[in-house]
Amino acid sequence: MIEGIGIATLALLALWGAVAGIDLVSVPQFMMSRPLVVGVVAGAIVGDPMAGLRVGVVLELFALDVLPVGAARYPDYGAATIGAVLVVAGGPWVSGVGLGVATGLVIAALGGWTMPVLRRANAAAIAGRLDGLQAGDSATIRALQFAGLARDALRSGLLVVVAISAALLIRYLQPLGDEAALALTVAVIGAGLASALAGAMRTAGRSVRVRWLMAGLATGLAVVLAW
Amino acid sequence: MADGGPGDGSCGGSRMVRGLGSAFTRLFAVQASWNYERMLGIGMGYAAEPLLREMKSTDAPRHADAVRRSAEFFNCHPYLAGLALGATVAAEYAGEPEDRIQRLRTALCGTLGALGDHLFWAGLLPAMMGMALIAAVLWDPWWGLGLFLVGYNGCRVVVGWWGLRTGLAGGMRVGQAIATSWIPRARFVVGLAAGFMVGLAVPLVGRFQLADLPGAAAVVAIAVAVLGLGLAYRFGPTFRGVRYGLFVVGVVLLYYGIMP
Numbered sequence: 001m002i003e004g005i006g007i008a009t010l011a012l013l014a015l016w017g018a019v020a021g022i023d024l025v026s027v028p029q030f031m032m033s034r035p036l037v038v039g040v041v042a043g044a045i046v047g048d049p050m051a052g053l054r055v056g057v058v059l060e061l062f063a064l065d066v067l068p069v070g071a072a073r074y075p076d077y078g079a080a081t082i083g084a085v086l087v088v089a090g091g092p093w094v095s096g097v098g099l100g101v102a103t104g105l106v107i108a109a110l111g112g113w114t115m116p117v118l119r120r121a122n123a124a125a126i127a128g129r130l131d132g133l134q135a136g137d138s139a140t141i142r143a144l145q146f147a148g149l150a151r152d153a154l155r156s157g158l159l160v161v162v163a164i165s166a167a168l169l170i171r172y173l174q175p176l177g178d179e180a181a182l183a184l185t186v187a188v189i190g191a192g193l194a195s196a197l198a199g200a201m202r203t204a205g206r207s208v209r210v211r212w213l214m215a216g217l218a219t220g221l222a223v224v225l226a227w
Numbered sequence: 228m229a230d231g232g233p234g235d236g237s238c239g240g241s242r243m244v245r246g247l248g249s250a251f252t253r254l255f256a257v258q259a260s261w262n263y264e265r266m267l268g269i270g271m272g273y274a275a276e277p278l279l280r281e282m283k284s285t286d287a288p289r290h291a292d293a294v295r296r297s298a299e300f301f302n303c304h305p306y307l308a309g310l311a312l313g314a315t316v317a318a319e320y321a322g323e324p325e326d327r328i329q330r331l332r333t334a335l336c337g338t339l340g341a342l343g344d345h346l347f348w349a350g351l352l353p354a355m356m357g358m359a360l361i362a363a364v365l366w367d368p369w370w371g372l373g374l375f376l377v378g379y380n381g382c383r384v385v386v387g388w389w390g391l392r393t394g395l396a397g398g399m400r401v402g403q404a405i406a407t408s409w410i411p412r413a414r415f416v417v418g419l420a421a422g423f424m425v426g427l428a429v430p431l432v433g434r435f436q437l438a439d440l441p442g443a444a445a446v447v448a449i450a451v452a453v454l455g456l457g458l459a460y461r462f463g464p465t466f467r468g469v470r471y472g473l474f475v476v477g478v479v480l481l482y483y484g485i486m487p
Contacts, residue, residue: 027256029305030380031352036359037376040368053368057360057432064356064425065468067348075469094440102476105469112469122262126269133298136291138276141298145273148260180483182444187475189436190448193429194455195468200425201456202464203349209422216357216426224434 005046005089012045013082014160020078021156024068025115026149035059035104038081046089051100054093055084058101059108061192065199076111076159080104083163087170098184099176100167101192107163118155122148249277250312251391257308265300271312272298278316278395293319296328302336304343309387311335313394314401321398331399338402342410347383350417355379357424364435451475 016038024033031037036056043052059081066074084104088096125147126133132140176184197217204210257270275297282290296315303311311332318328355375363371397404433452437445455475459466 025261026259029255029258030383031376034356034375036356036363037372040363040372049368053363054436056368057364057436060356060360061429061432062468062472064353067344069344069348097436098476098479101472102480105472105476109469109473116263119262122260122269123264126260126262126264134295136293136295138272138294141269141272141276141294144269145256145260148262148269149256152259176483180479182440183447183483184476184479186437186440186444186448187451187479188472189433190451191455191468191472191475193433193448193452194459194471196425196429196432197452197456198459198466198468200353200422200429201459202466203353204422207418209418211422212419213422213426216423217429218426220427220430224430227434 005086009046010164013042013086014157014164016041016045017079017082017160017163018153018156020082021076021111021159022149022152024076024078024156026152033076033078035063035077035081038078039085042082042085043089046085048085048089051088051090051093051096052085054097055088055100055104056081058097058188058192059084059104061196062105062108065195067199067203073112073115075105075108076114076156077104077108079111079156079160079163080106080108082160083107083167086164086167094185095176095178095181096185098181098186098188099170101188102184103163103166103170105188107159107166110162111159114155114159118151121151246277246280247391247395250274251309251388253277254305254309254312254387254391257305265298266302267305267308268298268301271301271308274308274312275316278312279319282320289319289322292325296325296332299332301332303339304347306347306383306387307339307343307390309391310394310401310405311339313391314397314399315394317395317398323399327399331401334402338405342405342414346386346410346414346417350414350421351379351382352421354417354421354424357421357428360428360432361424364432 020033020038023030039052039056039059040049041052043049043056046052059077063075063077066072068074081104084100087100087103122144125144129140129144200213201210204213253274253276257267257274260269261267262269272294276294279290279293279297282293296319301311314335315328315332318331355378358378359371359375361371362374393404393408394401433448437448440448455471458471
């Protein structure tokens with residue numbers, strides 16, 4: 001077992017990751033699946049809240065790039081953040097955040113790929129119960145609804161198991177030297193900043209919102225320079 | 228036309244009040260069986276069930292048709308689905324013909340989708356998350372989380388409840404109720420706030436992450452960010468942060484793999 005992280009902690013992480021995964025689309029969409037939320041709570045679970053915050057903040061910058069609009073395929077950052085925090089927890093964040101976030105990005109992309117699979121499975125279930133739907137049978141609707149929820153719970157659970165397994169493997173292998181790990185941390189922070197700003201600029205388009213974005217950016221830079 | 232339904236405002240019975248609460252609760256799971264064929268359809272049918280229950284005892288054939296219609300294709304922003312749910316249920320109780328109800332559902336799809344995407348996904352969410360990030364890195368992460376979760380979900384719950392009540396009251400005239408409501412104005416203001424808050428948060432988050440790193444590291448991070456923005460400008464909507472993140476991770480790993 002990985003030092004300092006027991007079975008109970010991993011089980012709690014898995015549970016939290018599954019809850020976050022279901023929250024992403026199915027129920028209740030309270031934004032518990034946002035990387036900042038998942039990261040800070042996961043950090044508290046593993047006893048390293050600062051690791052959770054560092055990882056959660058960087059992955060949140062990436063998440064701000066994507067609007068979870070309708071049928072769009074968007075990354076699932078819930079399980080991804082769990083895996084990322086687990087990679088970093090207990091070690092120096094400077095050398096851990098890069099590898100953690102890199103792991104998180106891969107899991108998030110994988111999670112995004114699972115969404116169309118889930119949606120096609122839901123559609124197949126509906127196709128199998130068209131008679132009940134045509135008859136206006138409420139029980140059929142309830143059954144389809146709960147089955148969809150169960151499928152998403154299964155999807156989220158499997159994804160978080162993959163994320164935790166990948167994180168434990170990376171912790172065990174420790175594949176990067178100090179210099180490469182630092183370079184990776186720097187690179188993902190830079191890419192995260194670009195993602196958040198690119199997303200904000202895309203959303204703003206050429207509307208008056210661009211000026212407000214620039215005003216916020218200028219204010220933030222002024223605060224940082226005056227620090 | 229049938230009387231006594233929610234649309235004409237005469238439904239004050241405890242059964243319907245319970246149905247309203249139940250329908251509102253079920254709207255939180257409106258996307259639980261999201262699929263490419265009916266999109267929100269099954270979730271809408273599930274949420275409509277408590278509101279339509281009363282019709283079962285008064286007009287059973289109409290009830291079966293209404294339940295069938297409620298689960299057909301529908302798509303809109305999930306937080307504003309209550310507006311459409313309330314309006315269509317009111318139309319069912321008012322005895323509107325099927326084609327009018329279908330047209331209402333079709334019209335609400337695009338309208339509520341666009342409004343909700345702008346108001347929540349592109350407005351309230353980034354605005355509140357920008358605030359949360361700033362609070363988390365400057366103050367305390369738990370306060371940041373609390374601010375975000377309570378503020379965002381408070382707004383979402385209030386809007387959801389307002390939507391369901393407005394839909395029930397508006398029925399077929401819900402479009403007018405939406406157009407004259409606070410939503411279009413709020414959408415504009417929240418959008419500006421979102422732009423400002425994300426713009427403000429990015430440098431502060433950057434400082435939080437880079438302050439403890441060597442000076443050269445900050446320069447490299449800024450260079451990576453500038454390159455990313457250049458690519459975003461060049462490739463427009465096809466630029467995705469995750470792809471760029473994976474790209475820079477690949478470059479770093481390749482570099483250190485070749486030159487360990």
